[in-house]
Amino acid sequence: MLLRHTKKEIKPRKALTVNPAKTCQPIGAMYAALGIHNCLPHSHGSQGCCAYHRSTLTRHYREPVMAATSSFTEGSSVFGGQANLIQAIDNIFTTYDPDIIAVHTTCLSETIGDDVNQIKDKALKDGKVPEGKTVIHASTPSYVGSHVTGFSNMTKAMAMQFAQATGTSNGRFNIIPGYVEPSDMTEIKRITGMMGINPIVFPDTSNVLNGPQTGKYKMFPPGGVSKEALISTADSMGTIALGETASADAARALDARWKVPCQVQDLPIGLSATDRFIDALRIAAGVPVPDSITLERGQLLDVITDMHQYLYHKKVALAGDPDHLIPLVEFLLDIDMLPVHIVTGTPGKAFERKIAAMTAHLPCKVNVRAAGDLFLLHQWIKNDPVDLLIANTYGKYMARDEDIPFVRYGFPILDRVGHSYFSSVCYTGGIRLLEKILDVLLDRMDRDAPEEEFELVM
Numbered sequence: 147m148l149l150r151h152t153k154k155e156i157k158p159r160k161a162l163t164v165n166p167a168k169t170c171q172p173i174g175a176m177y178a179a180l181g182i183h184n185c186l187p188h189s190h191g192s193q194g195c196c197a198y199h200r201s202t203l204t205r206h207y208r209e210p211v212m213a214a215t216s217s218f219t220e221g222s223s224v225f226g227g228q229a230n231l232i233q234a235i236d237n238i239f240t241t242y243d244p245d246i247i248a249v250h251t252t253c254l255s256e257t258i259g260d261d262v263n264q265i266k267d268k269a270l271k272d273g274k275v276p277e278g279k280t281v282i283h284a285s286t287p288s289y290v291g292s293h294v295t296g297f298s299n300m301t302k303a304m305a306m307q308f309a310q311a312t313g314t315s316n317g318r319f320n321i322i323p324g325y326v327e328p329s330d331m332t333e334i335k336r337i338t339g340m341m342g343i344n345p346i347v348f349p350d351t352s353n354v355l356n357g358p359q360t361g362k363y364k365m366f367p368p369g370g371v372s373k374e375a376l377i378s379t380a381d382s383m384g385t386i387a388l389g390e391t392a393s394a395d396a397a398r399a400l401d402a403r404w405k406v407p408c409q410v411q412d413l414p415i416g417l418s419a420t421d422r423f424i425d426a427l428r429i430a431a432g433v434p435v436p437d438s439i440t441l442e443r444g445q446l447l448d449v450i451t452d453m454h455q456y457l458y459h460k461k462v463a464l465a466g467d468p469d470h471l472i473p474l475v476e477f478l479l480d481i482d483m484l485p486v487h488i489v490t491g492t493p494g495k496a497f498e499r500k501i502a503a504m505t506a507h508l509p510c511k512v513n514v515r516a517a518g519d520l521f522l523l524h525q526w527i528k529n530d531p532v533d534l535l536i537a538n539t540y541g542k543y544m545a546r547d548e549d550i551p552f553v554r555y556g557f558p559i560l561d562r563v564g565h566s567y568f569s570s571v572c573y574t575g576g577i578r579l580l581e582k583i584l585d586v587l588l589d590r591m592d593r594d595a596p597e598e599e600f601e602l603v604m
């Protein structure tokens with residue numbers, strides 16, 4: 147198949163990426179912007195970039211993703227895109243009437259040096275932004291970082307460009323959920339609701355990118371954090387940011403500018419990270435943990451105990467985003483699996499150090515690489531085969547060539563459904579993750595079992 151000619155021999159590469167384990171910054175910025183109510187994302191660059199970003203999000207979520215573009219021509223590429231962006235702002239407010247336009251840049255507009263802040267000011271002075279409407283912007287050059295960096299930059303822009311303190315506490319907490327599925331954002335709100343907490347979750351793509359089929363098209367679906375809530379984030383009692391890479395910058399910006407104390411937690415994926423999240427909520431809000439949450443925790447523990455024999459010391463290779471991989475690796479360690487090859491396309495040596503420290507006690511060698519690619523992961527697997535691969539859809543080529551049980555996880559997932567509707571965070575999400583892992587492992591056992599060992603009950 148496609149990757150059959152990947153060689154076992156690993157040669158150091160510096161200036162070449164083969165099969166990247168990431169996508170580009172504006173995709174994350176566009177996804178974050180869709181998590182604001184009545185907001186139209188705008189791509190300041192060429193039509194091709196915008197088409198790629200929209201189609202990737204549309205394929206992953208299977209929902210129409212709306213976004214506008216500055217439609218750079220050769221002229222704007224040389225002389226700058228100011229005229230295009232001002233015209234676009236005018237057209238968008240006149241034609242589509244969003245409350246907010248969230249502009250992100252692209253490689254092209256960054257390379258020619260467009261100052262979007264100055265262009266935005268000019269659009270305001272020229273009367274192109276109607277009363278009560280807002281334009282925010284984030285710088286998202288895709289030759290640095292990844293889609294996670296783009297998400298972080300746009301989320302920080304929300305915090306910096308909306309938040310305004312009134313001096314009176316709103317009695318609420320901010321939760322920045324990170325680059326997770328709409329279903330995960332719903333789950334975070336369900337859990338906080340069970341604890342009697344009513345947080346401001348931003349961005350919030352639930353009910354935007356996993357909405358129902360009603361037979362009627364809505365350009366701006368009912369979900370998304372409201373502008374009023376974003377303004378009020380400066381009056382909150384604190385912020386819990388889930389994920390260092392995607393969420394911490396926005397939380398720290400609120401802390402620095404408006405003295406809203408922040409704490410950065412891992413995404414609540416698996417048992418231990420969810421325990422820490424629940425504990426952080428409990429302490430921050432001064433509320434007890436309800437029995438209903440303890441019950442869900444016990445159910446996750448029960449599945450782990452029941453099926454531990456099928457998980458014990460199975461080797462796992464993983465590719466994904468740093469904020470996902472850190473708690474995911476912790477979860478695999480909790481259930482006595484062996485995460486041995488771990489790659490993220492997002493740069494950052496802190497990720498490598500963290501994974502190395504988490505896996506230092508394992509009885510086997512562990513490979514970890516930030517700013518790595520799927521080609522390297524495939525080579526590692528060829529040298530040290532694994533029992534399970536966890537990655538986004540692009541992992542399917544490796545899984546097929548090496549005949550490895552495969553769980554799709556992360557972004558993008560282009561060939562399966564369910565991720566938008568069924569969460570993989572908190573305790574019930576942990577059960578779903580375990581179910582997916584066990585399904586592929588037990589299917590493999592069934593497939594390979596000799597007739598006399600083909601069991602009905604596992």
Ligand code: SF4
Binds near residue numbers: 170171191194198
């Ligand atoms: S040119 Fe840059 S911003 Fe546009 S699609 Fe390619 S990587 Fe993304």
